[in-house]
Amino acid sequence: MKVALIGFGNAGGKVVDELVAHQQVDDLHFIRAVLAINSARTDLAKLDHVPPANQLLIGQTNDRVKGQGVGADPDLGATVTRQDLHEIERALDDVPLYDIDAFLVVAGLGGGTGSGGAPVLAEALKETYDESVYGLGILPSDEEGGRASFNAARSFRSFVQAADNVLLFDNDAWRGSEDTVGAGYQRTNRELARRLATLFAAGNVGEMVAENAMDASDVRRTLGTGGVSTIAYATTELSPETVQSRGLLARFRSSSTASDDVDAAQKVSGLFRQAVQSRLTCPADVSSVERALMVLAGPPEEFSRKGIEDARSWLEQRTGTMDVLAGDSPQPSADELSAVVLLSNPTQVPRVDHLQRRAVEAKENRDSKAGAREDAISKLITDDGEQLDPL
Numbered sequence: 068m069k070v071a072l073i074g075f076g077n078a079g080g081k082v083v084d085e086l087v088a089h090q091q092v093d094d095l096h097f098i099r100a101v102l103a104i105n106s107a108r109t110d111l112a113k114l115d116h117v118p119p120a121n122q123l124l125i126g127q128t129n130d131r132v133k134g135q136g137v138g139a140d141p142d143l144g145a146t147v148t149r150q151d152l153h154e155i156e157r158a159l160d161d162v163p164l165y166d167i168d169a170f171l172v173v174a175g176l177g178g179g180t181g182s183g184g185a186p187v188l189a190e191a192l193k194e195t196y197d198e199s200v201y202g203l204g205i206l207p208s209d210e211e212g213g214r215a216s217f218n219a220a221r222s223f224r225s226f227v228q229a230a231d232n233v234l235l236f237d238n239d240a241w242r243g244s245e246d247t248v249g250a251g252y253q254r255t256n257r258e259l260a261r262r263l264a265t266l267f268a269a270g271n272v273g274e275m276v277a278e279n280a281m282d283a284s285d286v287r288r289t290l291g292t293g294g295v296s297t298i299a300y301a302t303t304e305l306s307p308e309t310v311q312s313r314g315l316l317a318r319f320r321s322s323s324t325a326s327d328d329v330d331a332a333q334k335v336s337g338l339f340r341q342a343v344q345s346r347l348t349c350p351a352d353v354s355s356v357e358r359a360l361m362v363l364a365g366p367p368e369e370f371s372r373k374g375i376e377d378a379r380s381w382l383e384q385r386t387g388t389m390d391v392l393a394g395d396s397p398q399p400s401a402d403e404l405s406a407v408v409l410l411s412n413p414t415q416v417p418r419v420d421h422l423q424r425r426a427v428e429a430k431e432n433r434d435s436k437a438g439a440r441e442d443a444i445s446k447l448i449t450d451d452g453e454q455l456d457p458l
């Protein structure tokens with residue numbers, strides 16, 4: 068699936084930056100256009116792979132922002148996005164619409180610019196273009212406190228309503244205990260980029276025609292449920308035969324002979340099981356998903372039709388849905404075999420329920436503090452017996 072990639076806010080920009088880097092290294096051509104939008108000039112300056120010409124600073128004319136960011140205020144983030152929608156649309160004028168299947172808007176939902184701006188942009192894109200509009204929403208970790216949960220819970224609701232589907236990434240599930248926050252983000256952004264790249268690169272193999280290849284319509288169908296989705300992923304080393312065949316002898320061998328023996332089948336189906344049983348981008352109850360898509364990516368010599376079919380039957384049982392598409396994504400020069408599973412529209416996502424509960428608590432806390440503060444201020448400025456008249 069070929070996408071126009073838009074990073075909104077700091078986290079959105081960093082994840083997009085990582086995806087662009089990943090695409091360059093692995094030669095996976097799924098990003099057809101890229102734009103990083105932010106209200107903070109300094110955040111844009113930190114990007115290494117999104118060129119300045121593909122960056123847009125919004126809110127410059129807003130007196131409360133002026134290039135300095137929105138201070139984790141999503142309402143202000145939404146306001147400046149609305150004010151600058153024309154500029155954003157102009158920046159998207161160059162997107163080759165004939166060559167993209169979807170827009171992907173990436174944002175951290177616990178802050179201000181991305182949290183407020185991404186849903187507004189997703190809604191505007193839906194109104195303007197025929198292409199699908201997907202979101203990638205990063206949920207804050209519990210450690211970030213009530214305000215981040217409050218922002219995320221509000222943004223989540225509008226983002227899911229505005230976009231065709233929102234892929235979720237949960238910072239809480241991916242928080243490494245020994246990491247500093249910065250180093251942790253770098254690592255998780257890389258993990259996230261690998262998953263997204265493997266999924267979206269499916270079907271973009273150029274001239275290479277694969278028998279069982281996934282294509283953009285498979286991804287679109289799976290995400291067509293609406294709601295949210297989560298991604299499972301696992302990877303394994305190549306078999307010695309594949310590594311060997313990369314040597315001189317490879318020139319005399321056919322590169323597309325699928326080794327459909329028992330070992331290859333077990334390796335492939337085991338890899339899919341491992342993926343689904345490992346940490347998802349956002350933990351969810353797999354038995355509550357509506358549709359799934361399984362992609363096996365790597366050198367075609369490693370593919371096994373039987374392995375994919377076995378894994379598909381297993382996943383149908385795990386999910387309780389027959390709506391499971393499965394196929395492969397040939398990447399002849401890849402140095403590992405990867406299984407990626409897109410699980411769409413799970414209804415049991417404990418993290419979202421938890422965030423919403425925390426957000427309600429944070430709001431009640433804020434309201435009661437605001438009430439108590441008003442009383443305290445009024446007490447402070449009036450004397451105990453209210454005997455004094457103000458001037």
Ligand code: GDP
Pocket residue numbers: 075076077078079081082110137139174175176177178179180181182205206207208211215238252253255256
């Ligand atoms: P914004 O610039 O106002 O949109 O706010 P940020 O993007 O800085 O932060 C929003 C949320 O994104 C935070 O609450 C964090 O949960 C998350 N976040 C920030 N940076 C990163 C990052 O590099 N990776 C990940 N996974 N999450 C991030």
